[in-house]
Amino acid sequence: MGADRTYAYGAAAGVLGDLLLGDPRRGHPVAVFGRAAGAVERALWHDHRGWGALHTAVCAGGAVALGALTARAVRPSPAASAALTAAATWAVVGGTSLAREARAIGRALEAGDVEAARARLPHLCGRDPQALDADGIARAVVESVAENTSDAVVGALVWGAVAGVPGLLGFRAVNTLDAMVGHKSVRHRRYGWASARLDDIAGWPGARLTAVLAAVAGPDPRGAVRAWRADARRHPSPNAGPVEASFAGALGVRLGGTLSYGGRVEHRPVLNGATGRPVRVTDIDRAVRLSRRVGLLALGTTLAARALMKGRGK
Numbered sequence: 001m002g003a004d005r006t007y008a009y010g011a012a013a014g015v016l017g018d019l020l021l022g023d024p025r026r027g028h029p030v031a032v033f034g035r036a037a038g039a040v041e042r043a044l045w046h047d048h049r050g051w052g053a054l055h056t057a058v059c060a061g062g063a064v065a066l067g068a069l070t071a072r073a074v075r076p077s078p079a080a081s082a083a084l085t086a087a088a089t090w091a092v093v094g095g096t097s098l099a100r101e102a103r104a105i106g107r108a109l110e111a112g113d114v115e116a117a118r119a120r121l122p123h124l125c126g127r128d129p130q131a132l133d134a135d136g137i138a139r140a141v142v143e144s145v146a147e148n149t150s151d152a153v154v155g156a157l158v159w160g161a162v163a164g165v166p167g168l169l170g171f172r173a174v175n176t177l178d179a180m181v182g183h184k185s186v187r188h189r190r191y192g193w194a195s196a197r198l199d200d201i202a203g204w205p206g207a208r209l210t211a212v213l214a215a216v217a218g219p220d221p222r223g224a225v226r227a228w229r230a231d232a233r234r235h236p237s238p239n240a241g242p243v244e245a246s247f248a249g250a251l252g253v254r255l256g257g258t259l260s261y262g263g264r265v266e267h268r269p270v271l272n273g274a275t276g277r278p279v280r281v282t283d284i285d286r287a288v289r290l291s292r293r294v295g296l297l298a299l300g301t302t303l304a305a306r307a308l309m310k311g312r313g314k
Helices: 003-021 029-044 049-074 078-092 095-110 114-123 134-181 193-217 221-234 240-251 282-313
Strands: 255-261 264-271
Touching (some): 003 134, 029 049, 029 134, 049 134, 095 282, 134 240, 134 282, 193 221, 193 282, 240 255
Antiparallel strands (some): 255 264
16 A cells, blocks of 8 residues: 555545544643643743744644654554554544534524623634624634634645645644744743744645635635635735635625734724625534535545655656
């Protein structure tokens, strides 16, 4: 069994595992990594970019090294290699948990229970829920579904196709570090700079693939491309911009605008403002279905790309 076929079987099994099982309630490998990264931060923290860069190197480098050593140990056995790839893919892909959280908030909003939706929103994103009404919560959910389709699904599959298990673990480590220290709080403005910049680099290919696939799989491909071209560069994030704009155009809604993170108000540009309508509660389920289609297409696309690269390398 060739290495590319072994990886394909393992990656497909890992995505299937996520679809069927979702994330474990306790002991998730990403949560374990997060606790370890938190311990490293407590040991290294100084209000300095250099110390933050060391933190990033230790944590992300450790995840890549663990993946490389484990993959090397099981390489003689195709079955063990496929099983390792399946486990790593399941651990880093979070499409099912993303869908569950989004739909739970949607059900609360449909029932008119805005307080329950506010209580659930922090499970999905870092917005200030008390600053949002029902429509604002629905918009936040759709934006989070779009962005996390790239971060929690497509980006990992891209780097898995490029670098196998080390790529899968390395991407999830970088993305987790960005969520932990990459934000612009007083404590992490300098310390988290390296994690934020590395996440921008690692997320670049996955974000563009997500935007392309959202246009392909969405109900309005032309609208997705139009919004992406017109509005993506206006977004403050180089990776969230293309993804959210493409989702907005594909779904025919407006995303962006004023939002609040940790008491800090941001005024972001409106995406797809020319033709989109305000987000409704029913758009949450539409966004989840689009996310699912994008994730499955990403699996097929990345496996095909990996096979093509391996074929040319022979």
